Amino acid sequence: MRTYAPTPAAGPVPLHLPELPEVERLYLARVFAEGQVAGTGLPARFVLGTFASPSPRRVLRWLRRQALRIADGLDPDPSAFPSASPAALRRDPAGRRFGDVPTALRVWARDDGPWSAAHHRLAAGEPFHLVEVDHTGRYALTAWSVDAPTPVVPSRQPSPLGRTHDVPIRSA
Numbered sequence: 001m002r003t004y005a006p007t008p009a010a011g012p013v014p015l016h017l018p019e020l021p022e023v024e025r026l027y028l029a030r031v032f033a034e035g036q037v038a039g040t041g042l043p044a045r046f047v048l049g050t051f052a053s054p055s056p057r058r059v060l061r062w063l064r065r066q067a068l069r070i071a072d073g074l075d076p077d078p079s080a081f082p083s084a085s086p087a088a089l090r091r092d093p094a095g096r097r098f099g100d101v102p103t104a105l106r107v108w109a110r111d112d113g114p115w116s117a118a119h120h121r122l123a124a125g126e127p128f129h130l131v132e133v134d135h136t137g138r139y140a141l142t143a144w145s146v147d148a149p150t151p152v153v154p155s156r157q158p159s160p161l162g163r164t165h166d167v168p169i170r171s172a
Contacts, residue, residue, distance in 0.1 A: 022150040027059040027122060027143060028052050031066045035137025056122035056145070060115060063141045067109040067130075070139055071102035101132040101139055118143070 031048045048070065051062040071077070108114050108130055118128045127144035 023147040024054060024150050025145050026052055026054055026148045027056045027145050029059045029063050029066075029141070029143040031063070031070070031139075031141050033070075033137050033139050056119055056143075059122065059143050060119055060128075063118075063130075063143060064109045064115065067105040067141060071105040071109075074136065075102040077102075077106065099132055099134045101134040101136070104132045105139070105141075 029051045031050075032045055033048055034043060034045045036042065037044050049066055051059060053059050053062070072080075118130075121128050122143055122145060125145055128142065130141040132139050
C-alpha cells in the first residue's frame with residue numbers, strides 16, 4: 001500500500017509503510033495442579049505441562065495423554081495390573097466425600113463424546129476447561145485459541161544487481 005506524504009518543495013513523496021503481519025490461529029493448552037502445601041496450609045499451583053499447535057485436534061490429543069499421565073500418577077489403573085489380587089485393591093473412603101480424579105480423567109480421555117465436544121468448542125474459538133477436585137487438590141486441563149502473527153523466515157534472495165540480501169519470506 002502506498003501513501004504519499006506532502007513535502008514543501010518537491011511535492012508528494014511515496015511513503016512505504018511496513019506490511020502488517022499475517023495472523024494464524026494457534027491453540028494453546030496448559031495442565032496444572034493446585035493444592036495446599038503440607039504443614040503450612042498455603043496454596044500452591046504447579047504447571048504440569050504446556051503445549052501449542054495450529055491444530056485443535058493435536059492439542060486435545062496432548063491433553064488426553066496428559067489426563068492419563070496424571071491419572072496414572074495419582075492412582076495406577078487397576079486394569080493395568082491383571083495379576084493383582086482383588087484383596088489388594090480397596091476403595092478409598094475419602095472418595096465418597098470427594099471426587100475420584102483419576103477415574104474422571106480416565107473417563108474423559110477414553111470417551112470420544114466429551115472429547116468431540118471439546119474439539120467443537122475449540123474449533124469455534126471457545127476455551128475448554130476440565131477441572132476435577134479430590135482430597136489431594138484440584139487438577140485442571142485447559143485449552144484456548146489465540147491469533148498469533150505468522151513468523152517471518154529470512155531467505156537469501158538475489159537482488160537485481162546480482163548481490164544477495166535477506167528478504168523476509170512468510171512461512172506457510
